[in-house]
Every structure is written in C-alpha cells, then in structure tokens.
Amino acid sequence: MQTVTVTVTNSSRRPMLRTNVSLRGPAGWTVGPESIDVRRIGADESARAVFDVRVPTLREGFRMYPFTATIAYHGGDRLDTASQELMLTSGQPVGSIAEARNNVGVTTLETRADGDFDGYGNxxxxxxxxxxxxxxxxxxxxxxxxxxxxxxxxxxVDNVAASGQAIDVGTAGSRIAFLTSGSGLNATGTVRVFYTDGTSSEGTLGVPNWTGTGANPDAEVVAASKGRNRPDGYGNENGTYSVFATAIEVDPARTIDFVVLPANSSIHVFDMVVS
Structure with a gap:
C-alpha cells in the first residue's frame, strides 16, 4: 500500500469553504477513499488530502500510469471544479534513439527480403x-x-516503429525535431515529454505516409527517392517515397529527462534531435 497526497492551494482573496477532492488512478489500481472533504482553506493557504493506493504487480519494461485529481470547491472566487493529471512511470528509458530501433526500413536489391517498412515486405x-x-x-x-x-x-534495423518507447534525453531546448516517415495514412500520435523537475508536456507528432499523403501535409520533405524494394524486386519506379522532418514545441526553461514516443507503429523515426 502506498499513499498519494493531493495539495489544494487557494490563490484567491476569499476563503474556500467547501472543498471535495477525488483521485482516479490507472485501471487495476485501487484508490481509497473515493473522495475527501477538506477543511476551510483561507486565502493564500493550502490543504492536503491523502489517499491510499494499492499498487498491483507492475509489468516489465517502461510503463506510464496516469492519476487524475479533481477538486470541487465552493468559495474563493467561484463555484467550480478543477483537475490536474500526474503521470507516474516505472522502468527505465533506453539510452538513445539508436537503442530503440526495431525495424528495417532500407534495403539493397540483394537484401530486400530483410526489409519490411510497411508491413507488406516493402x-x-x-x-x-x-x-x-x-x-x-x-x-x-x-x-x-x-x-x-x-x-x-x-x-x-535503422528506424523505430513507434510503440510507446521511452528515450533518454538529458538536455534542454525549445523544440524536438523528428526525422521520420509513415507507413500508413494515420501516422499520428501524442509525444509526451518528461522534464527533470517532475513535470511533463505533450505534443502531436503527425507524419505523412512515405508516398506523401496522409497526416500532417505541412511536414518538410527531407529526401524523396524514386521507387522502392518489394518482395519481388525493385518496383514502383514512377512512385516517390520520402522521408520528412517535423517538430514539437517544448519548454526551453526546463531540462528534458526523457521522451515517450506515440503508440502508433505506422510512425517510423530515423532520428530525434533537441534543438
């Protein structure tokens, strides 16, 4: 059994007279009690609600576990509710994008049998x-x-088919740029960025299909090659197959601890750079 503490701060000039705090955990985690009534909270004061959390056996590998605290309050400056999410993690990120590679996206004509960028052997x-x-x-x-x-x-293996891999970063910047290409028409998903101060942010990574259609038409074409290798040999000579660059914004005032890729294997990442 573990405990999770929710701190409620009244930043208004009036007291909060009736405040109720509830906490929702991940599927399979037991949180009790369901909610807690908090005492009167004066202006610029804080109060805490402590919940008991029964943690199940954690699965191997890197995992994320979302908690959401919801506060219903009367007083202060209004009658309202507020929510805040906390993402807990278990396991360790891999050390680099290279360590996370799991897909062969480029082949020669002689080695084409080893490649499968799109799930069809191409x-x-x-x-x-x-x-x-x-x-x-x-x-x-x-x-x-x-x-x-x-x-x-x-x-x-030369790229990461995204499936929620956590990649260690350890640096600061204003953007995270991705060298990427899609193997489907819906190659989009959420990138979650964890900072060393315990906070996190999100960004949407949208990638066009390698044929140039699909998600994020604003992605920058980095390279466009003619034709592709198929199981029966080189083909689609008149087709163009491209690699793109796109980026998400991050907080430059905070150091990035690690980045979690979307859980969408049609997104293929060849490189990732904080800039």
Missing amino acids: SFSAEALEAVGVTPGAVLEGAGAEFTWPDVAADQ
Missing part, C-alpha cells in the same frame, strides 16, 4: 536514397535541425 531502396544524398551517417537538415541518417548497413 522498403526504401538504398540505391535510390543514395542517388538523392541519403547514405549511412549522412547529415540531413529539416525542421530547423540537423539529423544524422542511421549509420548502419542496409539490412540492419
């Missing part, structure tokens, strides 16, 4: 990417950032 052509300047270790620019193309062979 992949970017390494030869076609090379023709537009995208080679292992190349520096690419987009969304106001400099990216490094994965410095791996064309039959090795």
Whole structure:
C-alpha cells in the first residue's frame, strides 16, 4: 500500500469553504477513499488530502500510469471544479534513439527480403536514397535541425516503429525535431515529454505516409527517392517515397529527462534531435 497526497492551494482573496477532492488512478489500481472533504482553506493557504493506493504487480519494461485529481470547491472566487493529471512511470528509458530501433526500413536489391517498412515486405531502396544524398551517417537538415541518417548497413534495423518507447534525453531546448516517415495514412500520435523537475508536456507528432499523403501535409520533405524494394524486386519506379522532418514545441526553461514516443507503429523515426 502506498499513499498519494493531493495539495489544494487557494490563490484567491476569499476563503474556500467547501472543498471535495477525488483521485482516479490507472485501471487495476485501487484508490481509497473515493473522495475527501477538506477543511476551510483561507486565502493564500493550502490543504492536503491523502489517499491510499494499492499498487498491483507492475509489468516489465517502461510503463506510464496516469492519476487524475479533481477538486470541487465552493468559495474563493467561484463555484467550480478543477483537475490536474500526474503521470507516474516505472522502468527505465533506453539510452538513445539508436537503442530503440526495431525495424528495417532500407534495403539493397540483394537484401530486400530483410526489409519490411510497411508491413507488406516493402522498403526504401538504398540505391535510390543514395542517388538523392541519403547514405549511412549522412547529415540531413529539416525542421530547423540537423539529423544524422542511421549509420548502419542496409539490412540492419535503422528506424523505430513507434510503440510507446521511452528515450533518454538529458538536455534542454525549445523544440524536438523528428526525422521520420509513415507507413500508413494515420501516422499520428501524442509525444509526451518528461522534464527533470517532475513535470511533463505533450505534443502531436503527425507524419505523412512515405508516398506523401496522409497526416500532417505541412511536414518538410527531407529526401524523396524514386521507387522502392518489394518482395519481388525493385518496383514502383514512377512512385516517390520520402522521408520528412517535423517538430514539437517544448519548454526551453526546463531540462528534458526523457521522451515517450506515440503508440502508433505506422510512425517510423530515423532520428530525434533537441534543438
């Protein structure tokens, strides 16, 4: 059994006379009591409500557990409610985007059987990417950032198919830029940013399909290659298959602890840069 404390601060000039605090935890977690009535809270004063939380056996790997505190109050400057979310985590983030790679998105004609960018055995052509300047270790620019193309062979994992992976960062900046491409028409999801002071923020990562359609038409095209490798060989010669850059805003006054990618495997991240 653990405890969670909710602190209510009255920032108005009048006392809060009737305040009720409730706490909702993740599915499978037991929180008690359901709600707590708090004493009179004077102007510029605070009061605490302490809840008992029974924690189930935690699953392995990195996990996020949302708690939402809701306060209904009468007095102060109004009759109203307010809510605040706290996201607890368990497990450890991986050390870099490279450590999280789990998909082979680029192949040569000879190694095409090893690739499966889109779930149908198709992949970017390494030869076609090379023709537009995208080679292992190349520096690419987009969304106001400099990216490094994965410095791996064309039959090795080179991108992260997003599934909620937590990536260690440990630096500050105003934006997080992503070198990315989509393998579906709905390659969009929420990026959650955790700061070293315990706070967090969110941003929406929307990525066009590698054919250029779908989510976020404002994403910047970084490289556009002709054709792709299919299970039966190089094909779709008249088609264009692209890699994009897009970014989300973060608080530059706080240091980023780690970033959690969306749980949408049609989003493929080749690099991630704080700028």
